[in-house]
Amino acid sequence: MTSTEHPVIAGVDGSSTGRDALDWAAREARGRGLGLVVVHALQPARRAGQEAQRREAEELLTESVRRVNEIAPGLRPTTLAPLDFPAAALTALSRAASMVVVGSRGLGGFRSLMLGSNSLATASMARCPVVVVRGGRPDEEEEEEEYPKGLQDVVAGVAADESAEPVLEFAFEAAASRPGARLRIVHGWTMFSSMLSGGPVFDREAAAGSAERTVAELTAGRREDHPQVEVVMEPVNGSASHTLVAASATAGLTVIGRRRGGESLGLGLSPVAQTTLTHARGPVAVVPA
Template identity: 35%
Template sequence: MNRPVVVGVDGSPSSLVAAEHAAHAAVLRSAPLHLVHGYLHPLGYGVPLNPYDLGVPAPSDEARQMLTRTAGELTGRWPGLVVEVREVAGGPGATLVEESRRADLVVVGSRGLGGFAGLLLGSVGTQVAAHAHCPVLVVRPDEQPIPGDRPVLVGVDGSDAARLAAGQAAAEAARRGVALLLVHVGPAEQDRALPEEEAEESDAAHRAHAARLLAEASATVRADHPDLVVREHPVRAASVPQGLVEASGTAAVLAVGTRGRGGFAGLLLGSVSQAVAQHAHCPVLVAHPYR
């Protein structure tokens, strides 16, 4: 089955930038693009409804025109792209999660209007990131134009979630024809002075641990993508988000897992995820297994 790329669109600048990235992703996958507008309040209630009217409101002409206009602009910029537009009577979070069951990728903007307000910074974004049945690409409005030759970056920490993220990042790098950069973020240098021997032992242990994790991840992705250029990059930072955000400055996409050990615990559901989603210098690919 040729799964589509799905993007939530509400006419806001954020969602339109997300739609552009979604179109690029669909072209890379030779997949159709579905523009989806969930036109009920996130809690499932239509704001314009009369409280005594138990029916579901019809799609608005304004939203339909917005979707048609967006589809026309995308097909003009991406010849050969097949675009389908759809309005769904449902909350935006639940709508995108349901659409993800049949999608290859869901793309969301980090800011929005109407039903998509606060994506990835509020309850809707958390819902999509936590419950999607396929990978989710988070795009911010200032992330244009789409870079052509930058590597795909993925955080490596030895967890199952990081392995899944590395596999999906490798596939994305192969589609784009760019290198894959494996990054392990270790602890920053100690502020207090350590005895020389103790400092050397600690540093050697860190280097050995990072090298082992990176080598394991590299061997796994090379087995599936033997022609892919893979680079290993151990870094030290005050925190995992800081290390990843700094490294993302030269990347096309930063891939992360939704669960992990150590610094990756709770990604996209807690403080680490908020920091990465808000401050990464490129789109963030949240890895999910296909269900």
């Protein structure tokens, strides 16, 4: 099986954000021509409670398949109910997935928290991109379009180094699957980052130009592969977090990178990634980078 054949995995738990994640995953799988696997983890419990869990899981997965058939007819999703904790199950399945899609908060989470522990753990540890979906925006509630007008754009936050490559690859593919979508590339730079990369140290204009050239070089080949995608470069002097959070309010998807090798809660997320994931207004894709 090649990477392009790997399915989209949607984690569901019966919560409203879980249903939003399922809807998003179904549309994304159809748009990319991929399969969809709907997953509900059966958390380890005493024997007396296992049978009740299985019945609830069967009902939830049956309802999820019905919902997908309405949203994306012909997709024919499959289902799984592994006996494991949610983040652990999704992380294991991510090894053979194109992406994992989860809701921002599941059942039992504190309403004051903007991001649930399972979402954060999955985004930190998964081996493929993880998309965290929040609840529907007011202007999307009655929207019937696959990608609502004005919310097609993909925003990608990248650094001016090789870590940008997997982020850009995912972002270009996402933009290409959305008719009329632009790809807005936000790249932050500072004099310190310029110094670390061996670039100009005291000349701000030269440092900005150096960062912009590096990102342009990284995107060149992908522009040729996806000529239909309009690319907009948005350089930011300083932290890109504020810009990415603001941009997410009017974007169909915001894409950020994650350091490789995250092995425990939060360790795989940079400060920019964690801030964006926590405060973004729309779906956020966290890409191992």
